[in-house]
Amino acid sequence: MxxxxxxxxxxxxxxxxxxxxxxxxxxxxxxxxxxxxxxxxxxxxxPVNLGAGFSATGGAHMLYAxxxxxxxxxxxxxxxxRFEGREIALTGLRSDGKHIVIHRDIHDTAASLAVHSQRDAETWPRFRKELFDLARAMRSLWWESHGAMPSGGKRQKLDRIARVSAAAWLGSWFEGEALKGTLCFDAVAGGVSVLEPGSALALVWRAAQEMLGLQGAVAIPxxxxxxxxxxxxxxxxxxxxxxxxxxxxxxxxxxxxxxxxxxxxxxxxxxxxxxxxxxxxxxxxxxxxxxxxxxxxxxxxxxxNASVLGEASLLFTLRSVPPFGGVSVPTACRFILAEKPETYVSAEMAAREGRLGDELPVAFVVPTLSDPSLAPPGQHILSALIRPVPRRPVENWSTLKAELARRVAGEIEKLAPGFSRAISHIEILSPDDIDDxxxxxxxxxxxxxxxxxxxxxxxxxxxxxxxxxxxxxxxxxxxxxxxxxxxxxx
Ligand SMILES: Cc1cc2nc3c(=O)[nH]c(=O)nc-3n(C[C@H](O)[C@H](O)[C@H](O)COP(=O)(O)OP(=O)(O)OC[C@H]3O[C@@H](n4cnc5c(N)ncnc54)[C@H](O)[C@@H]3O)c2cc1C
CATH class of the missing domain: 3.50.50.60 (FAD/NAD(P)-binding domain)
Structure with a gap:
C-alpha cells in the first residue's frame, strides 16, 4: 500500500x-x-458508446444554466x-398537429399561441416580461455566495410564487392546456411536483439562467x-x-x-x-x-427517503428522422410531449405508487439536426428525458427499462410515423443509474x-x-x- x-x-x-x-x-x-x-x-x-461514428452523452443533452x-x-x-446556435426553440408537440412553438421572439410565439387561444397570445408578452423581470431579481440569491431575495414589490410577488404550484401559477395566466403542458416540463426538474406549493419558483429559476448572454436560452455545444x-x-x-x-x-x-x-x-x-x-x-x-x-x-x-420522483433518459440512434406531424417546426428545437398539466399529475401519481404512468411527459432533442457531425452521414440521435418516473418502482428498473423504451418510442411514433422503424439502437439511463x-x-x-x-x-x-x-x-x-x-x- x-x-x-x-x-x-x-x-x-x-x-x-x-x-x-x-x-x-x-x-x-x-x-x-x-x-x-x-x-x-x-x-x-x-460519453456513451453508441457505435462507430456516433457521439453522445448518457444523461444530459443541452445547456441552459x-x-x-x-x-x-x-x-x-x-x-x-463552441455552440451551434445561441438559442433553440421550445416546441409543444400535439396529436392534432397544431404544435406550439415558443421562440425568443414574442410576436412569433404569440402567433403560434393564437392558433389555440387569442387570450393566451395576448397574455404571452406580459407573462414573459414579468417572469424574466422576477427571475433577474432572484439572481442575487441564486448567483452570489451570500445573496439575498429582492425587496419591495418584487419580493411580495416572489413570496406568493414560492407558495404556488407551477400548475396553478401557469393556470392563473393561461387557458390553453397545451401551452401549460409544454411549460410545466421545466418546473419538474429534480423530483419536484407540478402540484407542489412553490414549484412555480422552479420556472423562475429556469428563467434566471443565462446562456451565451441570452436570458432563458438553451444551447447545444x-x-x-x-x-x-x-x-x-x-x-x-x-x-x-x-x-x-x-x-x-x-x-x-x-x-x-x-x-x-x-x-x-x-x-x-x-x-x-x-x-x-x-x-x-x-x-x-x-x-x-x-x-x-x-x-x-x-x-x-x-x-x-424523501425522494420518490425520478427522471430517466433514453438515447435512440436512428437510420433517419421522420417528419413531425407533417407540420414544419424549427430544426434546432426542444420538443415536449405533454399535452396538458394533467399529464404530469397522472405520471406523478403512478410514480408515487412505484409504476410508470399511462401518460409520460417527455422532452427530446435531435442534436444531429443542427450538428450532423455527431452521427454517421444520414443517421441521427434522439435524446429524450422523461419525468416524473418512479425512483423506486415496484418492479425493478432492469425490468421496467424495456417498457419505458417501448412506451416512449410509441408516443413519438404517434407524432412522427415511421419513428420506430428508424431506430437502430436504444441506450437507457434509469434512476438506478443516477446518484440519488x-x-x-x-x-x-x-x-x-x-x-x-x-x-x-x-x-x-x-x-x-x-x-x-x-x-x-x-x-x-x-x-x-x-x-x-x-x-x-x-
Ligand atoms: C437524465 C438526466 C438528464 C439531464 N439533462 C440535463 C440537461 O440536458 N442539461 C442540464 O443542464 N442538466 C441536465 N440534467 C442535470 C445535470 O445533468 C446534472 O445536474 C449535472 O450533470 C450534475 O453534474 P455533477 O458534476 O454535479 O454530477 P455528475 O455528473 O453526476 O458527476 C458526479 C461524478 O462523481 C462520480 N462519483 C460518484 N461517486 C463517487 C465516489 N464515491 N468517488 C469518486 N467519484 C464518484 C461519478 O462517477 C460522476 O462522474 C439532467 C439530469 C438527469 C438525471
Missing amino acids: SAPRSYDAIVIGGGTSGLVAAAYLAKARRKVLLLEAQDKFGGLCA LDPLVMRDLKLARKGL QGGLIALVDSLVSVATEAGCELRTGARVKSLIPDQGRVVGVRIETGETCFAPMVLSAVSCRQTLSDLLPNGACGIARQAVEIR GYPVTVPRMLSNAAQRIEAPVAGLFLCGADAEPVPAISGRAARIAASLALAGQP
Missing part, C-alpha cells in the same frame, strides 16, 4: 461540477487532486467550446456535451490539477470534528485541509462519512449558495448538483464552493 499523500484540496467526482471546482482551485495555485470513480470524466455528461463566469474565467471558448467535458479536463490539467479516473472514494476521513482527507477503494489515503464533494449530498453525508461521525448521518438518510440527489424543495430554492455549499462539518464543501437550487450543468456552485473553501484557508 502506498504512503498517504498530501494535497491542498481534494475534489470527489469528475463530472462537470467536480472539474470546475478542481480547475478554480488549481488556478488559485493550490495542489489539487480530483478523484473520479468511473474510467472516464463527465458523470452525466460522459452554464455559469457565464465559469465560461469566462476558465476561458472555455479558447479551449474549443458543437460536438455535444462531450466538448464541454473535454474543455474542462483541458483547463484543469493545464492548471496543474492531478486528475484520476478509476479512483472511487470509499470514505471521508474525519478528525476532531473536521474532514481531513479521503480513503480510496484501492486502499490509498490522501489528506487535504479542504475536501470538495461533487457527488450527492446523500452519498457524501450518509455513505462516505463514517457512521455517526459529527452526528449527521441520520439527517442524510432522511434525505434519501437531494430533492428540489422550496427551502432549497430559497437558500443562498453558501447555505447550499457549506456542509455541516468543517473542511467539507458540497459542490455538485445538490448544491444548486435546481440540478443542472452549471458549475456555479462549484465555482463558489472553491472560493468559499479558499477564503477559509491561510
Whole structure:
C-alpha cells in the first residue's frame, strides 16, 4: 500500500461540477487532486458508446444554466467550446398537429399561441416580461455566495410564487392546456411536483439562467456535451490539477470534528485541509462519512427517503428522422410531449405508487439536426428525458427499462410515423443509474449558495448538483464552493 499523500484540496467526482471546482482551485495555485470513480470524466455528461461514428452523452443533452463566469474565467471558448446556435426553440408537440412553438421572439410565439387561444397570445408578452423581470431579481440569491431575495414589490410577488404550484401559477395566466403542458416540463426538474406549493419558483429559476448572454436560452455545444467535458479536463490539467479516473472514494476521513482527507477503494489515503464533494449530498453525508461521525448521518438518510420522483433518459440512434406531424417546426428545437398539466399529475401519481404512468411527459432533442457531425452521414440521435418516473418502482428498473423504451418510442411514433422503424439502437439511463440527489424543495430554492455549499462539518464543501437550487450543468456552485473553501484557508 502506498504512503498517504498530501494535497491542498481534494475534489470527489469528475463530472462537470467536480472539474470546475478542481480547475478554480488549481488556478488559485493550490495542489489539487480530483478523484473520479468511473474510467472516464463527465458523470452525466460522459460519453456513451453508441457505435462507430456516433457521439453522445448518457444523461444530459443541452445547456441552459452554464455559469457565464465559469465560461469566462476558465476561458472555455479558447479551449474549443463552441455552440451551434445561441438559442433553440421550445416546441409543444400535439396529436392534432397544431404544435406550439415558443421562440425568443414574442410576436412569433404569440402567433403560434393564437392558433389555440387569442387570450393566451395576448397574455404571452406580459407573462414573459414579468417572469424574466422576477427571475433577474432572484439572481442575487441564486448567483452570489451570500445573496439575498429582492425587496419591495418584487419580493411580495416572489413570496406568493414560492407558495404556488407551477400548475396553478401557469393556470392563473393561461387557458390553453397545451401551452401549460409544454411549460410545466421545466418546473419538474429534480423530483419536484407540478402540484407542489412553490414549484412555480422552479420556472423562475429556469428563467434566471443565462446562456451565451441570452436570458432563458438553451444551447447545444458543437460536438455535444462531450466538448464541454473535454474543455474542462483541458483547463484543469493545464492548471496543474492531478486528475484520476478509476479512483472511487470509499470514505471521508474525519478528525476532531473536521474532514481531513479521503480513503480510496484501492486502499490509498490522501489528506487535504479542504475536501470538495461533487457527488450527492446523500452519498457524501450518509455513505462516505463514517457512521455517526459529527452526528449527521441520520439527517442524510432522511434525505434519501424523501425522494420518490425520478427522471430517466433514453438515447435512440436512428437510420433517419421522420417528419413531425407533417407540420414544419424549427430544426434546432426542444420538443415536449405533454399535452396538458394533467399529464404530469397522472405520471406523478403512478410514480408515487412505484409504476410508470399511462401518460409520460417527455422532452427530446435531435442534436444531429443542427450538428450532423455527431452521427454517421444520414443517421441521427434522439435524446429524450422523461419525468416524473418512479425512483423506486415496484418492479425493478432492469425490468421496467424495456417498457419505458417501448412506451416512449410509441408516443413519438404517434407524432412522427415511421419513428420506430428508424431506430437502430436504444441506450437507457434509469434512476438506478443516477446518484440519488437531494430533492428540489422550496427551502432549497430559497437558500443562498453558501447555505447550499457549506456542509455541516468543517473542511467539507458540497459542490455538485445538490448544491444548486435546481440540478443542472452549471458549475456555479462549484465555482463558489472553491472560493468559499479558499477564503477559509491561510
Ligand atoms: C437524465 C438526466 C438528464 C439531464 N439533462 C440535463 C440537461 O440536458 N442539461 C442540464 O443542464 N442538466 C441536465 N440534467 C442535470 C445535470 O445533468 C446534472 O445536474 C449535472 O450533470 C450534475 O453534474 P455533477 O458534476 O454535479 O454530477 P455528475 O455528473 O453526476 O458527476 C458526479 C461524478 O462523481 C462520480 N462519483 C460518484 N461517486 C463517487 C465516489 N464515491 N468517488 C469518486 N467519484 C464518484 C461519478 O462517477 C460522476 O462522474 C439532467 C439530469 C438527469 C438525471
